Amino acid sequence: MIQTPYLLFLGDAPDQLAAKVAQGIKDWRPEFAVGQFRMEGCKADMGLTDMTLEQAKAAGAKTLVIGVANRGGVISPAWKKVLVAALEEGFDLASGLHNLLKDEADLVAVAQACGRELHDVRVPEVDYPIANGVKRTGKRVLAVGTDCSVGKMYTALCLEKEMRARGMNADFRATGQTGILITGDGVPLDAVIADFMAGSIEYITPDNDADHWDIIEGQGSLFHVSYSGVTMALIHGGQPDALIVCHEPTRAHMRGLPGYSLPSLEAVRDMALSLAKVANPGAQVVGYAINTQHMSEDDALAYVAKVEADLGLPATDPFRFGAGKLVDALAAI
Amino acid sequence: MIQTPYLLFLGDAPDQLAAKVAQGIKDWRPEFAVGQFRMEGCKADMGLTDMTLEQAKAAGAKTLVIGVANRGGVISPAWKKVLVAALEEGFDLASGLHNLLKDEADLVAVAQACGRELHDVRVPEVDYPIANGVKRTGKRVLAVGTDCSVGKMYTALCLEKEMRARGMNADFRATGQTGILITGDGVPLDAVIADFMAGSIEYITPDNDADHWDIIEGQGSLFHVSYSGVTMALIHGGQPDALIVCHEPTRAHMRGLPGYSLPSLEAVRDMALSLAKVANPGAQVVGYAINTQHMSEDDALAYVAKVEADLGLPATDPFRFGAGKLVDALAAI
Numbered sequence: 001m002i003q004t005p006y007l008l009f010l011g012d013a014p015d016q017l018a019a020k021v022a023q024g025i026k027d028w029r030p031e032f033a034v035g036q037f038r039m040e041g042c043k044a045d046m047g048l049t050d051m052t053l054e055q056a057k058a059a060g061a062k063t064l065v066i067g068v069a070n071r072g073g074v075i076s077p078a079w080k081k082v083l084v085a086a087l088e089e090g091f092d093l094a095s096g097l098h099n100l101l102k103d104e105a106d107l108v109a110v111a112q113a114c115g116r117e118l119h120d121v122r123v124p125e126v127d128y129p130i131a132n133g134v135k136r137t138g139k140r141v142l143a144v145g146t147d148c149s150v151g152k153m154y155t156a157l158c159l160e161k162e163m164r165a166r167g168m169n170a171d172f173r174a175t176g177q178t179g180i181l182i183t184g185d186g187v188p189l190d191a192v193i194a195d196f197m198a199g200s201i202e203y204i205t206p207d208n209d210a211d212h213w214d215i216i217e218g219q220g221s222l223f224h225v226s227y228s229g230v231t232m233a234l235i236h237g238g239q240p241d242a243l244i245v246c247h248e249p250t251r252a253h254m255r256g257l258p259g260y261s262l263p264s265l266e267a268v269r270d271m272a273l274s275l276a277k278v279a280n281p282g283a284q285v286v287g288y289a290i291n292t293q294h295m296s297e298d299d300a301l302a303y304v305a306k307v308e309a310d311l312g313l314p315a316t317d318p319f320r321f322g323a324g325k326l327v328d329a330l331a332a333i
Numbered sequence: 334m335i336q337t338p339y340l341l342f343l344g345d346a347p348d349q350l351a352a353k354v355a356q357g358i359k360d361w362r363p364e365f366a367v368g369q370f371r372m373e374g375c376k377a378d379m380g381l382t383d384m385t386l387e388q389a390k391a392a393g394a395k396t397l398v399i400g401v402a403n404r405g406g407v408i409s410p411a412w413k414k415v416l417v418a419a420l421e422e423g424f425d426l427a428s429g430l431h432n433l434l435k436d437e438a439d440l441v442a443v444a445q446a447c448g449r450e451l452h453d454v455r456v457p458e459v460d461y462p463i464a465n466g467v468k469r470t471g472k473r474v475l476a477v478g479t480d481c482s483v484g485k486m487y488t489a490l491c492l493e494k495e496m497r498a499r500g501m502n503a504d505f506r507a508t509g510q511t512g513i514l515i516t517g518d519g520v521p522l523d524a525v526i527a528d529f530m531a532g533s534i535e536y537i538t539p540d541n542d543a544d545h546w547d548i549i550e551g552q553g554s555l556f557h558v559s560y561s562g563v564t565m566a567l568i569h570g571g572q573p574d575a576l577i578v579c580h581e582p583t584r585a586h587m588r589g590l591p592g593y594s595l596p597s598l599e600a601v602r603d604m605a606l607s608l609a610k611v612a613n614p615g616a617q618v619v620g621y622a623i624n625t626q627h628m629s630e631d632d633a634l635a636y637v638a639k640v641e642a643d644l645g646l647p648a649t650d651p652f653r654f655g656a657g658k659l660v661d662a663l664a665a666i
Contacts, residue, residue: 131558135592189527190527193523193526193527194563195563198558198560226464226465226569229531229565229566230528232555233561233562259467271608274604275604278561
């Protein structure tokens, strides 16, 4: 688990988009974002107070989170200087970069000398068990998608926000690196050894209060041949009571697979539900989350209305129009 | 890839069952088994010539395969002496033990000094790619099961034997440690990182002759919540043209999951086929392989006949009654 709150390191981000991770933290866990640290030439701005390491430390920040994608897959000497100084100042470091902090000998040495932690969220930090399939207390909802990157994480975070706003007992459970950095905890499922995938999901969604909801971030798609095994492990390890089907309507083919067209919402609904019932016979699909970012507002509203009419369940773009309908459906379970 | 042929190390096996791996090699790749090496007190016997290391070397053996499960998870000093001597004699070592050869400093040192290889088949030796889903040439058949350990490996090996006997162009593709030791190649799928599971299956079943069959060893079950993700990766990475459903009729519940009853053959057929069609729209279920080892011959024949009558496809126990019917069905594709 990563210590919060954070100082967000934006480095020399070439644009706002490069600081996607920092943006996610700012959007979904503003209480974790004490300030931002920008280097010369940084073109990203989270609208947070710019702080030196000393100021952030005084303001209570415990971890410097690398909130920016680096160029060319290497940690530049300019970054390195800041990271070393942060360790010396008493910060842990957290990163989702492909090149690991733990592979940088100088960072490892300084962290050891200063008694600080290096968190590479691309790599599991836990020895997960093999799933045992035992029914757990509390309730669980899982986002499943027609494809990869259709908005499953944002849907789950929107659900959490709305449920908490209503005073419901709910926690987002991250299963990917961005989600882990946002919340400080979770499992990097795509990096887990095959035998332990479902067990890792059981591990992060243990027994809980009867009224508690685990909102499990989805990964991949049952219809994406590269990653469907990961999705399968989420469905069986998560033993969800409720499934929400996520979709992005403008996509021409499955992400990275030009030869593969997207499945229908009906196909995903039926397949995911059949499989979910193996682990939880009471599982149900409760609604549809449509990612309308590439559509006009009129088109988006029309699309969502058509999904509701055709499929007979609540549909919305939870990020654009709010997650209220979907939370209503969950609250009724 | 493990160099063949082998000298089979039976160690101090307490009984025949402990030498299951050696038995598999003897049964399915007798041409790989030059001889056996037994220590004092060994209670297993493959019926092969007992050989010293020198004799086996002279007879052409290239790898000493640990064909026996060790007690208590440690490599005993008595074993160690033989393993070191084998490396010095010029053998590679291959093992499916939980405790890895590569974790034994003395073995690593001797192997290095002698220029020999240590193969721990529990651990992937290849950096597998992410699956790309591109349709490959040649034909593929995958064994899927109602549960784990219902005979998927034996079914696949029986198919290979029968197909080769008919002069068909066919190769068993191992996806588990025993299969890898038997054939000298394959992927230990349960130990592969999640993101690369389907890619590892694409890797071991590449483009091939139009009349060539990859006979892919199955793992887990779509209905086994601990391992279903692995099965899913086999179905999408393998893009099978044909599926054979494997079943063991006397099992009271899913292996290791007391709360889970076995799915029907129909449920496995329908679920596996729907998912297989994502990667290969022409996929079909061609028959049923029933593991009747715990049934009398009369009961076995009656059960198999009932499956054929009920489901309208060939059914047999390929190990007990031959795989002819199933190969007839495959040959017709």
